[in-house]
Amino acid sequence: MTILLYELVGRDEGRPFSPHCWKATMALAHKGLEMSTAPTRFLEVPAVEGGVSKTVPVIRDGDKVVTDSFAIALYLEEAYPDRPSLFGGEGGKAMARFIERWSQSTVHPYVTTAALVDLHAMQDEQNGSYFRQSREQRFGKRLEDVVAARDAGLATFRAALEPLRSMLSYQPFIGGASPLFADYIVFGALQWARIASPYKLLEDSDVVAQWFTRCLDLHGGLGRKVAAAA
Amino acid sequence: MTILLYELVGRDEGRPFSPHCWKATMALAHKGLEMSTAPTRFLEVPAVEGGVSKTVPVIRDGDKVVTDSFAIALYLEEAYPDRPSLFGGEGGKAMARFIERWSQSTVHPYVTTAALVDLHAMQDEQNGSYFRQSREQRFGKRLEDVVAARDAGLATFRAALEPLRSMLSYQPFIGGASPLFADYIVFGALQWARIASPYKLLEDSDVVAQWFTRCLDLHGGLGRKVAAAA
Numbered sequence: 001m002t003i004l005l006y007e008l009v010g011r012d013e014g015r016p017f018s019p020h021c022w023k024a025t026m027a028l029a030h031k032g033l034e035m036s037t038a039p040t041r042f043l044e045v046p047a048v049e050g051g052v053s054k055t056v057p058v059i060r061d062g063d064k065v066v067t068d069s070f071a072i073a074l075y076l077e078e079a080y081p082d083r084p085s086l087f088g089g090e091g092g093k094a095m096a097r098f099i100e101r102w103s104q105s106t107v108h109p110y111v112t113t114a115a116l117v118d119l120h121a122m123q124d125e126q127n128g129s130y131f132r133q134s135r136e137q138r139f140g141k142r143l144e145d146v147v148a149a150r151d152a153g154l155a156t157f158r159a160a161l162e163p164l165r166s167m168l169s170y171q172p173f174i175g176g177a178s179p180l181f182a183d184y185i186v187f188g189a190l191q192w193a194r195i196a197s198p199y200k201l202l203e204d205s206d207v208v209a210q211w212f213t214r215c216l217d218l219h220g221g222l223g224r225k226v227a228a229a230a
Numbered sequence: 231m232t233i234l235l236y237e238l239v240g241r242d243e244g245r246p247f248s249p250h251c252w253k254a255t256m257a258l259a260h261k262g263l264e265m266s267t268a269p270t271r272f273l274e275v276p277a278v279e280g281g282v283s284k285t286v287p288v289i290r291d292g293d294k295v296v297t298d299s300f301a302i303a304l305y306l307e308e309a310y311p312d313r314p315s316l317f318g319g320e321g322g323k324a325m326a327r328f329i330e331r332w333s334q335s336t337v338h339p340y341v342t343t344a345a346l347v348d349l350h351a352m353q354d355e356q357n358g359s360y361f362r363q364s365r366e367q368r369f370g371k372r373l374e375d376v377v378a379a380r381d382a383g384l385a386t387f388r389a390a391l392e393p394l395r396s397m398l399s400y401q402p403f404i405g406g407a408s409p410l411f412a413d414y415i416v417f418g419a420l421q422w423a424r425i426a427s428p429y430k431l432l433e434d435s436d437v438v439a440q441w442f443t444r445c446l447d448l449h450g451g452l453g454r455k456v457a458a459a460a
Contacts, residue, residue: 089319091326094406098329102393163332176324 002034004060006048010122013039015226017122017195019108019188022223023069024057026184029219031076031083042127069188070100073181086181099174099182102163107189110157111201114150116143118197118229150199157201161208168207172214179218187215191223198229232264234290236278240352243269245456247352247425249338249418252453253299254287256414259449261306261313272357299418300330303411316411329404329412332393337419340387341431344380346373348427348459380429387431391438398437402444409448417445421453428459 005025008018016022016039028035040048040056048058053067059075066075074093077086087093116135120143123131132143139146164186167174174182190212193201202209216223235255238248246252246269258265270278270286278288283297289305296305304323307316317323346365350373353361362373369376394416397404404412420442423431432439446453 085321087319088321088324089317091315091318091322091405091410091412092320092324094318094401094410095322095325095329095404095412097400098393098397098404098412099325101396102332105392105396162335163328166331166335167328170327171324174325174328175321180321180324182321182325182328 001062002036003028004038005035006038006040006045006056006058006060008045008056009039009041010119010127011124012122015122015195017119017192017226018056019111019192020055020069021057022188022191023181023184024059024072026187026215026219026222027069027073027076027086027181028059029222030086030179030181030184031080033076033080033083042123042130069185070097073184088175088180092175092180092182096180096182096185100185103186103189106160107186110150110153110160111189111193113146113153114199114201115147115193115197117147118199122196154201158203158206161202161206164211165206165208168211172211179215183215187212187223191216194228195226196229231292232266233258234268235265236268236270236275236286236288238275238286239269239271240349240357241354242352245352245425247349247422248286249341249422250285250299251287252418252421253411253414254289254302256417256445256449256452257299257303257306257316257411258289259452260316260409260411260414261310263306263310263313272353272360299415300327303414318405318410322405322410322412326410326412326415330415333416333419336390337416340380340383340390341419341423343376343383344387344429344431345377345423345427347377348429352426384431388433388436391432391436394441395436395438398441402441409445413441413445417442417453421446424458425456426459 005021005028007016007021007025009016016037045054045056048056049060049065052058052065057069057072058065058067059072061079066072073086087096120128120131136142171177173179174186190201202212235251235258237246237251237255239246246267275284275286278286279290279295282288282295287299287302288295288297289302291309296302303316317326350358350361366372401407403409404416420431
C-alpha cells in the first residue's frame, strides 16, 4: 500500500525543502516503501489530517497517521521489520536521538542563519507573509538582519561539524558501512540548505561534503530529484 | 579468567584518571568480567606488553592483547557475546563512533583546559616533568597559561553539551533506557575531570550532571571508588 507523506513546499510544489520532511522521505525510500506526497504550504499545515500536528512531516499509512520525523522512522521500523533497518538495533535507535539533538543544535541554527531570506523567497505571498512575521518574531529581528551574520559564522559552523568529519575517517556513513536514519537526520539539514540557498556551506574538499554527495546518490539519486538552488 | 587492564595513574596508584582507561573499566564492568589492574605511569606506557601501544588502556585477556578504548569495547563485544551488549547492535556500534568523536572534539579540549595544572600536580617528579614538557610543546604555552582560559570558556563548554542535555529529555542514557559504551565514552571524559580537578564543570541542576551521577552509580558505584578531587 502506498504511504502518503505530507511535505512542506513553497510556491513550487516540485521543491520540497523541509529538513524534517527529507528525513521522512529518505526513511520511506530506505524501507523501499511506495509513497505519494501531498504538497503542503505553511498555512495549510494546521489542516493536515484534521489538525493532528503543528508541523509536517505527517504520514498516513492506511488507517494509521504518524507525526514527527523521528516518530515516523520509529513507526516504519516497527511496522516494516522485514525491510532494511533504519536503526540497526536498539542501540542505534537510542543513539540516533543523540545525533538528532546534535544536528538540531549544531547544524540547524546555522542553516537557518544562512538560508532564511532564501527560504522566504520560496514562499508565495500569503505564506511568505506568515513566514516573515513568525520568524521575525522568533528571532527578534528582520530576516535580512539574521542572514547578515552568515559570513561571520561560516568558519564556526564548519568547525562545529568536526565530530562528523572526524568520524568519516573511520567509516563512510554515520550508520557505519551503509546509511541509517541517523545519516538522513543530518542529510535532511544540509539538503534543506542545498534546495533553499546557493550559499556555499561546505568546501568541496571537505569529507562532510563528500559524505553529503554519497547521501544524494542513495535510493536512485532521490535527493537530486530536486536541483540545488542556483 | 581475569582480564588485566593497564591503566594510567599518577603518584597515587589508587587514583586512575585517564578518560580512556575509565571507558575500558566501565566496559569491563558492564560485561561483568573480572579485572585486575596494572597501574601505569606516563613514562611506563612505552614498555607495556613489549611496547604494543603509545597509549593506555591496554588489556590482556589470556593470549590476546588489545589496545585503544574503542577497540577494547569492540573486542569485548565480540569475545563475550553472551554478556550484556556494549553497543545494542550494529547501528549502535557505528553511532558510538560518532559520539566518541563528539566527546573528543567537544568535551576533551575543555576538560584539558580546565584540569591541566591539576593533572600535572597528580604526577610524581619524573612523570610531571614529562607531562609538562610534552603538553607545553603541544599547546605552545605554559600549562598555567592554558588553564588561565578556563573561566572564560566555561559558558561555551556548557552550551556545547546541549546535544546531550537535549537528548536527556527523551531518555535517561545515551544508550536509551540503560547505558551502553556510548555513555561510558562521555562519562570517561567527565570522570577524568572529576578525579583530577575540583573545578566545577557543571551546575548541579544541569541534567547532564544528573546523568553523570547516574553513571557514577552504575556497577556498584564503580566510578565513586575514586573520590572527587578536593
